[in-house]
Amino acid sequence: MKVCPEGLYVEPGGFYVDPVRPVERAVITHGHSDHARPGHANVLATSGTLAIMRQRLGEGAGGAQQALEYGEAIRIGDVTVRLAPAGHVLGSAQVVLEYNGSRVVVSGDYKRTFDRTCAPFEPVPCDVFITEATFGLPVFRHPPDLGEVRKLIHSLEIFPERSHVVGVYALGKCQRLITLLRAAGYDRPIYLHGALEPICKLYEGFGIALGELRPATVAVKEELKGALVMAPPGAVADRWARRLTDPVVAMASGWMRVRQRARQRGVELPLVISDHADWDELTQTLEDVGAPEVWVTHGREEALVHHATQRGIRARALALVGFEEEGA
Amino acid sequence: MNRFATLIDALVFMPSRNGKIRLLADFFSTTPDPDRGWALAALTEALTFNEAKPAAIRQLVAARVDPELFALSYDYVGDLAETVALIWPERHDRANSLPPSLPEVVDTLRAAKRAQVMDLVEGWLDTLDSSGRFALLKLITGSLRVGVSARLAKTALAEWGKVDVGELEECWHGLTPPYLDLFAWLEGRSERPAAGHGAGFRPLMLSHPLEEEDRAGLNPADYSAEWKWDGIRVQLVAKGGERRVYSRTGDDVSGAFPDIVDHMSFDAVLDGELLVARGEGEVASFNDLQQRLNRKAVTAKMLQEFPAWVRLYDILFDGDEDLRGLTFLERRARLERWYGAVQPRRMDLSPLVPFAGWAELEALRENARENSIEGLMLKRRDSAYTAGRPKGPWFKWKRGALTLDTVLMYAQRGHGKRSSYYSDFTFGVWRGDELVPVGKAYFGFTDAELVELDRWVRNRTVRKYGPVREVEPGLVLEVAFDSVHPSNRHKSGLAMRFPRVHRIRWDKPAGEADRLETLQRMVVA
CATH class of the missing domain: 3.60.15.10 (Ribonuclease Z/Hydroxyacylglutathione hydrolase-like)
Known part of the structure; x- marks a missing residue:
């Protein structure tokens, strides 16, 4: 070698x-x-x-x-x-x-x-x-992932009129987070940035159930209020996110463990979930x-x-x- | 401790004031007594116990973690409390021992001797999770720094309990942690706690800006005028032996101004402007005053270099007599009488400015160019001292701003709602054929203009530094500001006060923007 x-x-x-x-x-x-x-x-x-x-x-x-x-x-x-x-x-x-x-x-x-x-x-x-x-x-010690997902669900309860946009990597993190949300009992539709859709379809083809997914790109603004939206990390604080009403910006990443790092990225709801x-x-x-x-x-x-x-x-x-x- | 830790975490990341209020309200409504009351006390820094020193915390962690691994981690994380909270080795038998509740931590710490503190902390660190450890370490080192002022906490309580924040202020000082009577009142289970007052903050009366159209409907004979001083508004409270200096939001800033507190040997509540003196009775610049702000303690050198004093303009209490129901003229007479009798050092009276009509007043305002004067205050002679911002009795009439044509140099992303926009602008003026930055502004434009500015920045970027973009020198921003001062913090040697974008000069070539010499001439010594 x-x-x-x-x-x-x-x-x-x-x-x-x-x-x-x-x-x-x-x-x-x-x-x-x-x-x-x-x-x-x-x-x-x-x-x-x-x-x-x-x-x-x-x-x-x-x-x-x-x-x-x-x-x-x-x-x-x-x-x-x-x-x-x-x-x-x-x-x-x-x-x-x-x-x-x-x-x-x-x-x-x-x-x-x-x-x-x-x-x-x-x-x-x-x-x-x-x-x-x-x-x-x-x-770096990742806490139990279901606990992190519950934080997200709790935030959706406190801020029911705000969209929650979660920055996730398109391959892996996105699909794992969806299965965790489903396991925690979240059964509403989840809205996806266009870049995330193909891999989700591929995962479903391999027999991994993800529940109801809808494209965020064509969804009307009203429908996204209080909804859970997933997007690549780069899109959550950029122009793409302007279609969302007063969004709560979340990020699912192992880096979120360090507060300062999360704050630098403008993350309001850090989720320490890592692959x-x-x-x-x-x-x-x-x-x-x-x-x-x-x-x-x-x-x-x-x-x-x-x-x-x-x-x-x-x-x-x-x-x-x-x-x-x-x-x- | 867990709920408190979760709240601290959420507050750390919440950028918006309204969001913080929501988080606090949610916490107060879902957390039982006395936990929520102790949390409130911790947030408003109303807790006192033997604090732990950072060196002692380092010692604790050195006994548990390989020093090299700790050093590498501290390097990466940067904050001691956070590094220790994250790196503290979790014990596998943790599940068997219950983490302490916040009341337990507070009670134990209040009763503990200094020598016992670190043993207690070590035991708790072993039973808490990382968020709990972070909250504990912040708590015991004496500052949470989660962006919650006493005023914000009170606003959250008032909104949650659906009461007026002024009402809450009235009784606040009589309350002690864990505030059982306060929560009982806010939940409608009992009457409002008695106005304990003492040295508590009384809600201030605030003013509206005077607009052109307002003036037409006002009779000048109904108003008295005073200068509007360029300091910070304070309330001096000396009651029953206690002495406090409060900021306009009700935060206790006494610790930063011992030179004022020392001379408050009277029994009264006064309203005035905190200023820094230069020479005999002359007002130093706001820059000098800033040296004294946001400090918990001050050095003897600062006290000597930047001596504070208060220019008084109203009296709310004389002894136990509440004067707030009197008219402005009556209070003014009482203030003058009180001042003559007490003759407090480090305080003087803000003089009334006599005038016959609007034209004369306008001339006075335009000709007042001293840095210490921001403009004029108009106070209706027959008005009582009313908490809040009632429209009509008090107006502020700022003098016209200075303006300068500058060139946009850098733009940075904003926060919260503006996080996808380049909304913080650094601008400069010409020195020879180079641009030197002279200030930064992030308001003064409309939302529609922000969209255009954002687009312009994205299309004209020449370099990126993280969230900052350097743009080509091609856009002229007409910037308005109140005054300009010498400053060694800026490359240009000048600092503007309250700069804001006045107009976007899409039409003007960058080469025709102003030069540094123009700005230098605007400095008033």
Whole structure:
């Protein structure tokens, strides 16, 4: 394994994991745009991820696409490749690599919290664990997600005439939040910004029930009073949101845990709901996989490397570039 | 503690005043006694106990968390209470111990000795969730800073209880936490608590701006005139040994003005303007006064450099005698008599300005160019002192504003309803062939004009810095302002008072905007 400008390269197999530039052969962990980039000649991923890539990237989803389901193994070059559920979004996977009797696991993005929209994370014991660290500081502890959803429902009760617009990432967060709302008993229609509709349809195609969804774009202003509206984070405080009456601006993200960060974004109702592992999940996962060596790909690496080192694990930061905060 | 913590969280994020009132009303109606009363006391800073020092809190957390991880986290978060609230390791047996209620925390802290405080805090931190820990840490370090003034809390109580806020002010001072009698009254379960008064705030009488059309219907002989001073309105209350200085919204600012409080050795309630002196009886600029505002405590140096005094213009109580029902002329006579008898230091009387008719008054107003004068006040001679803003008895007649043609340089997104608009504008004037910023304005335009300004900004952006856009120098804003002062805070060396957009000069080329020298000439020393 080595780090190249294109990304993480698996030399004996001749392929990259989540490369940031177009390559000959790529294994993709999940469909977020910073991991699933366009223009690779051969793409291997779960069927869920491939469906997402086809929808988001069209022609750019890859020349030849090969689906590999969770648990199935395939040989590429001298390497055996298997995909294990990562619990991040629909189709998300860890890449399990075996070569010469040793095992390396690339986590991709992951979380340990229960999520109705995807298969739960499976800890795979390994020799080297390559992990993300988006929320790699002990201040990041995501509270129970149903409690956060209840805050949203309570606010709808106190401000019944105000639209509640929730900033959500189009892939994953949006659908998970909808299933959480439904589980908490919210059965009114939910209004969606146009950018969120295709992925919701795709999720429904994979058998995930989301209840009644309506387009916010054509809805009359009157109908949106007191309604729940979801939009991409960039749209909630911009021109698009002007169609809403005195909206309560909410944002569903792990970053909302830090008050100042939420306030900077003009968020009135922060919802700490994340599709990434929090500090406790990150450190618990290091225990669970039992790897004597850990590489940290992106996020707040320093603290996690410090923590691992203190536990007698050889740890280093790869500082991969090109991974943003989509899906956080 | 949980409900209180949830309220604190919601208030932290709520940008609008009305929204804060709604959150408070919801809290008061759904939280039982005495919890809601202690929360009210915490919000209005009416609680006193041994506070905890930040260093002691750092020590607590150092015993629980790896120092390097704490340092990295503190670096990232920036606020001590928040970092500790978030990083405090949760115990898995927490579910077995009930978090303390707010009354329990308050009662225990009030009874505790200083040395016991940190042990108590440590125990509570172990049983609370992160919001609870944040609220507790803010509470014990002595300031919540959630944007709720005493006045706002009272307004929320009045709206929720459907009573007049003036009525609430009347009885406020007789109340003590946890305010059981207050809530009983607001819920219609009992009569209004007795007007305890003492050194409480009495609601102020406020004025309306004098419009051209108002003047036609007024008889000048019915009114007395005074200068409108450019300070801050205060109410001085000295009753039964207690001394208070209140701002116009009823917030207690006594702590910032010991030099006034020291000389309040009388028994009266007075209305006047707080000013800073420069030399003998001369009024310093509002900039100097600002050095003294928003401080909980002041240094000896500040007291010497920026001495405060109060220019009195009304008397509400003389001893126990309520004068508010008398006419303005009667009160004025009482004020003069009182002043002559008591001769308080650091106070003088705002003189009446004699005039024969509107024309003379208008000339007086236009010719008054001292910085300390904002214009004139007109007070109807036969009017009683009535709380609130009744239309007719009191008018303010500000002198004409200064104006300047400036060039729009930067625009920033607004807040709340304006969060999708570039609505805060930084403007500059020419110095040689470069523009130097001279001020910032975010009102003075209509909603329709804001839409156009927003579009203009988006189309002419040359650089973005986070929420701020730098625009090409192409739009002239005619800015109105009350006065301009030297300032070392601004690159231009000048600061405007009350700048607002007067007109948008879509027609005027940026090159023809004013120069810095023009603004410098407007400075009145």
